[in-house]
Amino acid sequence: MKFQPEKRPIHGESLDSLQARFKEIGEPAFRAKQVMEWLYKKRARSWSDMSNLPRPLRERLDQEFDLSPAKRVLAKESADETEKLLLEMGDKALVETVVIRAPQVGVGQRDSRKTICISTQVGCAYGCKFCASGLAGWKRDLSVGEIVAQLIHVCHQEDATTTRAKEEIASFDNIVVMGMGEPMANYDNLLPALRILNADWGLNFGARRITVSTSGVVPKILALAKEPEQFRLAVSLHGATNAVREQIMPINKRYPLEALLPAIQAYAQTKGRMITLEFILIDSINDSFEQADALSQIARDLNAHVNLIPYNTVPGLEWKRPSITRQESFYQRLKRSGASATIRREKGHDIAAACGQLKLKTEPAA
Ligand code: SAH
């Protein structure tokens, strides 16, 4: 399934591609730079805001490009610093973007450090048994512009509600690609989108503050390792042996641990950085001491950090989170064996958990 919008989203263009287009229509290259500045630095909301562009050019751009491929239909804020934006795309597909604020001493809630969790697909084809995003299957990939537009929405919202300068809003936070969908299954749109977020003419987010989470698409982990940018990698492990992992993650049949672990190692080595292993704790599935010991071995071998996430129940699914005591013993067992690990228990606060809850909705219910 492919969505072909009438106009191309302007946020899907790179500086190079826009310059090439401008050349074709006889506009000087510096105009493309001006457009990018309006989009990402000054965050114009309409073509008419772009006051240093000649009017005929603005009109032409308006005919050819869509300035807002996504429309905000709902913003839901919860008491635990998690805020969800529901965006509607041109074909009415709904996409959630999550903003998670980490409270900081001495600054107001609005100005606190935040992590923005973005989606890359509508639905997901990977069908992990515990996950809400995969429940209804895959609908379509998001385009480059639709991925970037999620950040633009968050920036617009921040511009309107915080006291921080525009450049600071886009230079202070983290982006995690942990929303709906498997980012590596939409690699061809993911990478150009991350490059726009990273570019100095774009949002200027440091690559080290962008984390891509994958359920373990081995060839794409290896491909991302070869790219020059230092994007961070998080791998959803959730099972420390093939037997347990394949019970809950169908992808393990295709890329079992013998294939996945060397790919993670290759990534860590090429980038010279620690990888994160996400491990959701699910009652009676993967919370035994045998799993803790196997996980510890994997983490130590890879010099990876383990992020333990108590499972968030999904209506309609049978899985449960283990008791606090059991979570704690699992965590202590890991720590005692020398693995680097953290566990977060606040509801909705953990980033992967908050993002992992994103569900394909068919209508913007309140
Ligand atoms: N497809 C990618 C990224 C999106 S999922 C991936 O699988 O990594 C983001 C994270 O949320 C993953 O670690 C996923 O396993 C986790 N997750 C999914 N459902 C969850 C739930 N109900 N509770 C806690 N974490 C969940």
Ligand code: SF4
């Ligand atoms: Fe897809 Fe990730 Fe959910 Fe698995 S955990 S179904 S890969 S979104």
